[in-house]
Amino acid sequence: MSSKQQLVLSIIDFLNTSIKDGTVKQDDVEALEIASQCIGEAFDVDPTDAAQRTRLSVKPATLPTIFDVFLKTRAKMDTPATPAAAAATPSASTLKVPTAEDKTAAESFKAKGNSHMSTRNYEEAIAAYGKAIELDPTNPVYYSNRAAAHSSTNNHTDAILDAESAIEVEPTFVKAYHRLGHAHYSLSDYSAAAAAFRRGLELDPSNASLKSGLQNAESRVVDEDASTTADAPPAAPSGGGGLAEMLRGLGSGALAPGAPPGGGPDLASLMNNPMMMQMAQQMMSNGGLERMMSNPALANMMGRVQSGGGMPSMDELLSDPGLREMASQLGAGAGAGAGGAGRS
Template identity: 60%
Template structure:
């Protein structure tokens, strides 16, 4: 389950709880809605009573209705602009528009400048309002969405920043700063893979952009650090043969029994050896070997051969040397 999906689910649960509290939902429906909230949370692994999880997933102060309202206004404005373009081309020369497009663009730039000034003064909410007005006048300018994304990030609302950065890129796919805004917001949301992807897309447009290069290196280092902290250490192999490897996984030793299957499948050396065997046809040849076929029949019949028996079989020992000999190196 991705963290972004859980953020969305928590926002939905917050919205539904708020609807119960403010009386939007009838009292007769309150109990049914509370049951639905519990089922939604359990289905997506989201517990609104878990303060640690809520702190990690919350998008506050942004709310689901406010995000949806911004989307609807932007969508309607873009749709209206697209519909107005054909109509304008067919209008007569004598027709006089109520407002000049040039006037709207000029006013939008003024609002952008106002937003920039408010940003420098750290009045982020007022800056967001100014950029929103600029977008309403000229929704085809990627800079306005990018600047509003920066304002959202500055106030800690990185999820809203992601939405605006993606809108900036959709408006102008060559707008490099949009990719930087997107990567920064994803990085702050600790989605380092998505952040690295955004920085890489920007670098395809500007390969020498040092800001994007530095940000990409930082994101990649976080991905590596995260992978290292989550991985478990594999048992050390002995002399490098398959017998030593299986013994190290708990099968050989003095017990003579079969190794633990889960340990084998989680061991990177064993997985690498299996990939090598598949690549060079060794797996197919192995399954044609009578000794292997006999062993598989015995396993299917419930009889598990001991490790010493496996390693004393010349055919299997040669196979171990062929495919496991290089693992210790």
Template identity: 60%
Template sequence: MADKKQQLVLSIIDFLNQSIDDGTVKQDDREGLEVAIQCIGEAFGVDPSDDKQRERLSIKPAKLQTIFDVFLKTRSKVGPSSAPTTPSAPSTEDKAKAEKLKQTGNTRMTAKKYDEAIDAYTKAIALDSTNPVYYSNRAAAYASKGDHASAILDSEKAIEVDPTFVKAYSRLGNAHYTLGDYKAAASAFKKGVELDPTNANLKSGLQNATDRIPSEDDDDDGPPPLVPEGDIPMSNVSSNARGDAGAGGLGGMADIFRNMGGAGGMPDLAGLMNNPMMMQMAQQMMANGGMERLMSNPNVANMMNRMQSGGTTPSMEEIMADPELRNIASQFGTGR
């Protein structure tokens, strides 16, 4: 309980310091606010200059403002006296129009035109509010542009429409995880796993979220979870690029890209280490300097960013087009 209070205090202190730095607070008021910040920190035993304490208490990448935004949007959505309503059944014509709008939204997502994608999904929802996919896809679009508070609301709405829609729990878990609410993330992933016990992404997300829930005995942060696959089409992925066991160099490279798609763009080390083939490849890369070259390759960064935004997994042709990736892949194939 003490840690939770200190987390809140640190978040308040960071917000106040940011308000001083960005000019929100007038020059004449800065000195008084700085004194207040010092008094608040001393009263709760929080020292923002203590790196170790900051690492333990920080809620990054979430901020106090983003958490408050979630509260305001949720309160606005629920309202003081709102009652659940049953949406009217859409006509066959409206359903067809909504599906076309969904496809338009998916295309805009692939092109990283997130606002246009959101607009298309919103129009689809207006025509057919009984389809959880539209809310889930819009949640993915919001998350891609960094609006995780809205992603939470849409994920919850998708679950409200269809409590068995598994991908909504993935969306919800990732949004909470990104905002630093690991308990809420673990809860969402757990419900998803209960519905789909074989879903590796949900199980990985649950494990990673659970590992990062603060405790008095464990202050270490675990790795971020895998980003669940969305409803956005993953087209142009050849069978050789899917990384099936024993596929060799190029298939293994595609597997690496999929496993590197963790939250915030960081590699999902747990996913890599749990796969014997991936472990062997990683050891080879570390031995010959391939890992360092891979992480510094701008084409790799572009591929990862594209995948996180709902794009495709790199195809064999795309990997082969890059000399560095082609060289690394050939080493996997020959077992060097």
């Protein structure tokens, strides 16, 4: 459930931020606070738990920035409505063909952008690279540089768009894949980051930066998978074999105080076992109890007990063909109730 819990934490953080920054009217604050608490409880997410927050946080990304990436990516699939939009989002059929003067001026703006980057004036750098793109939208370097500037301001959503634009202009421009992977990684989308680094390595297998980025991204993907597996509930038994193993495990334990000898299971543990309780309920509802009571093996076992022979041991129960068949019936009845019909 880890990815769902990440989403839930992001939603709760968004609601809390909306309360604090005045986005929500005061009359609605109490309702939102209650909603946040209910959502957290439903998905077992506690935003005040520091350890859980560290595990689930997607910072520096936020729910609005992630949603913004989706909206802008979807917008890229549409035909640009204005020349300015066409320059910002390149397409092979709509790119402006720059003149020699345009290219010279664009290089001048790129140089200004590089200068602003060196002094950490990132907004000025973004503006300068934007001017270069308007003049020459066929040069992937300008998009790639602006992607780096966006990432420097933690605006990784726009960095992704610019990196993708650079790749669209020139699919063999390796640096753009690194920019794209870095932006996805910063937004905690490690699978997308790994995919971007891999695409770059296909073009430049010896690129150390791409190799390092891929290794880091893949390690985080593995961590997420391990966390999801750890959060998964244990599988329920699905037949007579699983039931036999459960009974054998119960039978091998110490006898309950006052229990008769003979290697029988701890009945207190048996009745307190959730799986056994579930099986009993399902047997009563699907006729399994009647079938078991009519089994000759059960009658023989009860006759043995009544004549003073004591309860059979668990190994003896499971080695007797008749009793094993009874256990199989019990398990099959429970399995049918738990798993539902096998045909649709």
